[in-house]
Amino acid sequence: MTQSAAKPIQIGFLGSGQMATALASAWKRAGLMHESSLASDPIAVARERFTQTTGLQAVASNLEVAQRAELIILAVKPQMLPALLNEIRPALTPAQVIVSIAAGITLRQLSEQLGTTTRLIRVMPNTPCLVNASATGIAASPSATADDLAMVSTLFNAVGRAFVLAEPLLDAVTGLSGSGPAFVYLMIEAMSDGGVRMGLPRDVATALAAQTVLGAARMVLETGSHPGVLKDQVTSPGGTTIAGIHELERGGMRAAFMNAVEAASKRATELGRG
The missing domain is CATH 1.10.3730.10 (ProC C-terminal domain-like)
Structure with a gap:
């Protein structure tokens, strides 16, 4: 992504649960996220809660979010991810960065579904991101650029402390933080x-x-x-x-x-x- 991490980013959240809502609220307050960022969720109550908390739009269509966002946050349960990735894959472009916060899902698993050239970053935050005190591990795929990694690091340092690590260490991050x-x-x-x-x-x-x-x-x-x-x-x-x-x-x-x-x-x- 050529856009600087200091400029507001058009972010799309696939899933609008607690973690997505907390991240969106914090990034909006920090001026890191564009006002037209949005989320998708199949559950109407979850969409309403996201909008009420963040002031951002929430829609039912995953494809709409995938088509509009520069950076996509995969914020669904791990077991829901394969179907979601199959759904959004046709809408993705080489310019987009995909960030997964799904526990246990590896970059290899993501690239098998989305393609090896997709710019993928795997992130393991924890629930204190709800109070801007998260401890986060970040690992990037070979296809992600240095700018992509810097941008994602900036985003997650805004909700706590983030550490860039080799992907095999993310399981230890999961166990510790x-x-x-x-x-x-x-x-x-x-x-x-x-x-x-x-x-x-x-x-x-x-x-x-x-x-x-x-x-x-x-x-x-x-x-x-x-x-x-x-x-x-x-x-x-x-x-x-x-x-x-x-x-x-x-x-x-x-x-x-x-x-x-x-x-x-x-x-x-x-x-x-x-």
């Missing part, structure tokens, strides 16, 4: 339960736990310090924190989180092969 929010929610819930056990009201305990996770994450990202260094700064000899850490280590907390990321990554690979 794709599934990771659920692991963190579980941790927040458990910390809140601990606060309630010690007498705190539930709403206060949950807010304290969530704010603690948010603050700790910002410390890692903004200081650039290793998490172990930051942990040691909080851990006084013979103090409260080391007592708590000892219990976490006795419970196998590190191994449990590592195993969870590994299991989720392997499952992503299995889904792609399936």
Whole structure:
């Protein structure tokens, strides 16, 4: 695509669910997306919700979106993708860039249906893009240009942080940051339960736990310090924190989180092969 990533892009969303709606809203606010961008969805309620939230048009026709967009976001469930690609393929042109956010669907699988010259980019965002705090992995096909990759990186950095990686690493991204929010929610819930056990009201305990996770994450990202260094700064000899850490280590907390990321990554690979 010859158009600069800094200029508004005509984007078409095939699928208008939560992720598409969140991305469209953020990109519109950032001035990265043209006002005439649009989405398609077979479900009327989903189209209405997309339009009400983003102020953009939503239509029932996938072909209409494919014909009008410079950049197409494949935002449907993986099992729906083969039929969708067969439908839109006749409408695609060499000038368009196709971005897939369908989990587990490889660039090879996409190129087999759309052709090896199609400019394909695979993206693995996560649900915190709903609050502009996504962690995203990006991989490009050989047919995508450096400008295509820069444009997509700009778009996804606008809703969080994006990292360009070799495609085989996207399954690890799926296991870490794709599934990771659920692991963190579980941790927040458990910390809140601990606060309630010690007498705190539930709403206060949950807010304290969530704010603690948010603050700790910002410390890692903004200081650039290793998490172990930051942990040691909080851990006084013979103090409260080391007592708590000892219990976490006795419970196998590190191994449990590592195993969870590994299991989720392997499952992503299995889904792609399936």
